[in-house]
Amino acid sequence: MKVAVYYNNSDIRVEEREKPVPKDNELLVKVHSCGICGSDLVEWYRLPRAPLIPGHELGGEIAETGEIVTDFKAGDRVFVAPKIGCGECRYCRKGHQSVCPNVKKRLDGAFAEFVLVPEEMVKKAVFRLSESVSYDEATFIEPLACVYRAQKFAGVKKGDKVLIIGSGMSGILHIKLAIEKGANVTATDINQYRLDFAKRCGATAVAGGEIEGKFDVVILCAAALPAFETAWKSVDTGGTIILFTVPSPDKQVVVPVNDFWRKEVKIITSYYCGPDDLEESMKLISSKKIGVEDMITHRLPLERIQEGYRLVAEAKDSLKVIIRPNE
Numbered sequence: 001m002k003v004a005v006y007y008n009n010s011d012i013r014v015e016e017r018e019k020p021v022p023k024d025n026e027l028l029v030k031v032h033s034c035g036i037c038g039s040d041l042v043e044w045y046r047l048p049r050a051p052l053i054p055g056h057e058l059g060g061e062i063a064e065t066g067e068i069v070t071d072f073k074a075g076d077r078v079f080v081a082p083k084i085g086c087g088e089c090r091y092c093r094k095g096h097q098s099v100c101p102n103v104k105k106r107l108d109g110a111f112a113e114f115v116l117v118p119e120e121m122v123k124k125a126v127f128r129l130s131e132s133v134s135y136d137e138a139t140f141i142e143p144l145a146c147v148y149r150a151q152k153f154a155g156v157k158k159g160d161k162v163l164i165i166g167s168g169m170s171g172i173l174h175i176k177l178a179i180e181k182g183a184n185v186t187a188t189d190i191n192q193y194r195l196d197f198a199k200r201c202g203a204t205a206v207a208g209g210e211i212e213g214k215f216d217v218v219i220l221c222a223a224a225l226p227a228f229e230t231a232w233k234s235v236d237t238g239g240t241i242i243l244f245t246v247p248s249p250d251k252q253v254v255v256p257v258n259d260f261w262r263k264e265v266k267i268i269t270s271y272y273c274g275p276d277d278l279e280e281s282m283k284l285i286s287s288k289k290i291g292v293e294d295m296i297t298h299r300l301p302l303e304r305i306q307e308g309y310r311l312v313a314e315a316k317d318s319l320k321v322i323i324r325p326n327e
Contacts, residue, residue: 001018002014002325004054004112004323006050007050009043012306012309017112019114021064022064022065025066025069026066026117027062027117028065028115028116029078029114029116031113032061033058033060033136033323034322035057036323037143038312040055040309040312041309057139058080058138059079059134060138077131078128079138080107080110081121082142083121084121085098086103087124096274098149098272099272105118111325113302113325133285134293136293143169143173145278146270146273147174148273149272150219150244151219151242153242154217154242157182157183158182161183162217162219163234164188164198165218166221167189167191167205170244170245171189171222172194172197172201174219177284178219186215187205188206193317195207211233214234214236216238217240218235218239220241232255235265238263241267241268243267243268246269292320298311298322300322300323300324302323302324
């Protein structure tokens with residue numbers, strides 16, 4: 001089978017690998033769609049494990065099942081989470097499944113024609129798709145679940161003034177979800193294409209510069225250091241800042257702790273999702289309460305994955321780039 005192997009952002013090669021054969025309690029999934037996530041381009045995060053097969057936002061079809069699998073059958077349309085907590089440790093019981101220390105298995109990269117689901121993930125990480133959800137739409141389940149979790153942590157609610165810094169793919173999902181919750185949303189970006197998209201979603205869009213007013217919730221979806229300064233200045237007394245993305249480890253971020261102490265400002269981090277968040281995300285997408293089809297700007301075959309990475313990196317007129325390995 002064909003797979004995409006990541007060596008660095010500028011060196012992604014389509015190579016041949018042996019097609020996996022599922023063991024007794026495993027699944028083999030044919031990958032129809034897999035989105036390129038912004039994190040797929042974060043070299044400080046990816047390079048220590050390179051070469052690797054990336055890709056974790058997938059929609060696919062079960063091609064084969066192990067002999068003792070009873071919950072699924074060939075032909076089932078599914079989404080598979082890239083990892084899942086054990087559900088039993090103290091962190092999972094406290095609602096922090098995303099940082100479960102007992103995660104032993106992760107899904108192999110889905111920029112491939114097929115991906116093997118190991119036994120440990122079959123029961124907890126595989127979700128059937130509603131007939132109303134296409135394979136392309138399924139690539140949004142994991143990122144929207146991460147967005148849902150972050151806003152849950154921050155308690156975003158009707159009437160809140162919310163500032164979203166960075167209107168890329170994650171930022172747009174934050175905009176759509178916050179508006180669905182009844183919040184008043186302002187969005188920023190330095191890219192006019194993305195600002196225009198944010199406006200179409202119902203946000204008040206601001207092209208960089210000074211942000212007027214103060215906000216109950218500030219969501220950081222940009223890693224540039226000036227974005228953090230904007231967040232510090234924009235949060236209101238008693239407000240909350242969500243660090244949905246972070247700069248590279250060599251960058252120093254100065255937090256105005258004394259100012260925040262007097263104002264009772266909360267800083268929250270959130271980077272992944274739990275099974276409940278995935279379920280909520282699937283409901284939002286299948287019900288069309290959160291529309292995602294309009295965010296897809298490019299659909300490319302596996303052979304053009306390097307072009308897909310370039311489109312995401314340049315961030316000009318792209319938003320969601322989907323790879324279709326079996327086309």
